[in-house]
């Protein structure tokens with residue numbers, strides 16, 4: 697894949713994807729907001745894999761941050777072979793009574809930034825005739841848990857359309873829809889992850905390896921666990937009224953400390 701750019705690469709799924717890509721011999725561009733975490737992880741990857749690692753501090757909730765990443769993705773001097781749009785977070789609030797700024801931040805990071813970065817990637821990758829994009833959605837894209845589900849459904853649908861648009865130009869687009877994964881995601885959202893049984897969690901290394909495997913195979917949608925693939929099938933076949941009832945707003949987990 698040459699050089700891979702990964703957003704949200706300092707923690708969880710993005711961190712593991714960056715690690716696996718570097719261990720395979722790819723150079724990496726790490727993107728996140730926390731500069732010390734970026735620098736510390738870049739040095740670790742360089743030391744253990746010998747690969748070149750760049751860091752790019754960008755707040756993807758801002759247009760400036762998203763465009764800076766788009767510019768790096770479209771660089772002809774330092775070409776990127778794979779873009780991984782992974783950065784994201786749970787909103788940790790109900791729509792009714794919640795902060796509008798937080799809602800807009802979620803939409804900016806998990807939809808608008810992905811649109812901007814994919815637009816840059818699409819133009820450059822199609823021009824030169826190769827490249828790949830991996831977007832991280834979620835199983836919640838098939839549920840009705842509020843705006844987070846809506847953002848992840850947007851990522852999924854957008855990626856499917858983009859895959860068809862770019863396929864004739866030699867560019868693959870894959871969207872990964874993981875279920876529960878132990879990362880910083882739940883603590884950052886103030887959700888108590890211990891409320892779910894351990895078997896419901898997919899190991900982060902498996903999410904990363906199955907997602908990257910789907911990229912190599914040119915698959916458009918991957919649900920990186922057989923249990924969640926079965927759950928996705930059930931969700932697709934279920935009446936939406938039932939889905940809204942069992943996986944609607946307020947069903948995304950108990951807050952920590954309650």
Ligand SMILES: NC(=O)c1ccc[n+]([C@@H]2O[C@H](COP(=O)([O-])OP(=O)(O)OC[C@H]3O[C@@H](n4cnc5c(N)ncnc54)[C@H](OP(=O)(O)O)[C@@H]3O)[C@@H](O)[C@H]2O)c1
Nearest residue numbers: 704706707708709728729730756784834876877879880881
């Ligand atoms: N964990 C799960 O159960 C689960 C399940 C399905 C899908 N997902 C999805 O998987 C993706 C990764 O989540 P994770 O579980 O690995 O979460 P995580 O451990 O909390 O990592 C999130 C990453 O995103 C970065 N990030 C957050 N806001 C950002 C912003 N405004 N600008 C730039 N970077 C930002 C964070 O770095 P900085 O804070 O340094 O910026 C961090 O590197 C997300 O899209 C999430 O929705 C997670």
